[in-house]
Amino acid sequence: MISRRGFLRFIGGSFLTAVALGAYAAGIEPMLLAHVKRYALTPPHWPDGLKLRVVAFADIHACRPWMTQERIASLVDDANALQPDLILLLGDYIAGMPLVTGPVTPSQWASALSGLKAPLGVLSILGNHDWWSDGFAQRAGAGPIIARKALEKVGIPVLENDVVRLEKDGHGVWIAGLADQLALLPARRGDPCKGLDDLDGTLAKVGDSAPIILLAHEPDIFPTVPWRVSLTLSGHTHGGQVRLFGYSPVVPSRFGNRYAYGHVVENDRNLIVSGGLGFSILPVRFGMRPEILQIDLG
Incomplete structure (x- = not known):
């Protein structure tokens, strides 16, 4: 005893x-310095001879003292050093919690992101916190929101239910970006958030058989993504922020750990969920370092 x-x-x-x-x-x-999480895969519908390096940021959640303009600029340098063909931004640039010592304004974080450079360009989508922080857009039920204006002002296109066709080495590839699935806060307690995403309408804009990379801030859309899409990229979950032995106790997804983090393959369809860079609700990360995605396709 x-x-x-x-x-x-x-x-x-x-x-x-x-x-x-x-x-x-x-x-x-x-x-900690952002870890570079590397993936290499050849997804369905990927043409022979097309090699594409994609670097992606998710969930920056700019704020002081954790994600300052200076730190974002340092992450930009890290991303550029990976020599990507294309850089993708997966949403949630706005701080997602009240426990901060000061703001980083949209003009500041957008200015830092303007340093991203890649031959095929930089493309972005928006996240739920970008929408939730814009009171005018919430009341109007529509954008463009402040985050979108900040990105476009520094020359970074924002895809909301829209597509862009790129070309490398004689091969085309489509980048399709969804509007946020949780964009509008509920009008009454207990009601769900309202999404502005239109998956079918977005994919209908694809004009040929070239492969599609889909950007969707929340991974919960993945069960409805058709096989035609070669790869879906998401953020939002932060890997749960706390991850132990491959399990996250709390995940902001109705699917729990199914789409919490990493490379998921279902019915020969590919999803990669980033652990992100910042955090929301609480300034805590354990077993889930801030990360930059590097994805080599083909």
Whole structure:
């Protein structure tokens, strides 16, 4: 039987361990240099001879002290150093929590992102927090929202239920971007958020048989994505922000851990969910370092 002194030592040790882990999760891991998460795959409908390197950012959540304009500029340098053909931004540039020491304005984070450079360009979509932070757009039930205006002002196109055709080495590839699936907050307590996404209408704009890369901030759309789409890229979940042994206790998805993080293959369809760079609700990351995606296709 454990003695009283042994019990108190156990309690004291457990408390100190909890404090240390909490300090690491709140003060250290969120500030670590972004890890480059690399994937290499040849998805369906991918033409022989087309090699495409995509670099992607998700969930920046710009704010002080964690995701300052200076830190975003440093991440931009890291992305450019990967020599991508194309850079994609997967939404949620706006801070998603009140626990900040100061704002990073849309003009500031957009200015930092304007340094992204790739031969095929930089394309973006918007996320739920970008919509939720814009009170005028919420009341109007429509955009363009502040985040979109900030991105477009620095020359970064925003795709909301729209497509762009790119070409590399004589091969075409379509980038399709969905409007956000949780864009409008509920008018009454208990009602769901209203999405502005139109998957069918977006894909109807694709004009030929070239492969499609779909950008969808929330991964919950994936079960309805047709096989015609070669790859879906998402963010939003942050990998749960806390991830232990491949499991995230809390995931902002109705599918739980099914689409929490990483490369998911279902019925020969491919989804990659980024763990993101910032955080929402609480400034905590544990077992889920900030990450930049590098995806080599073909």
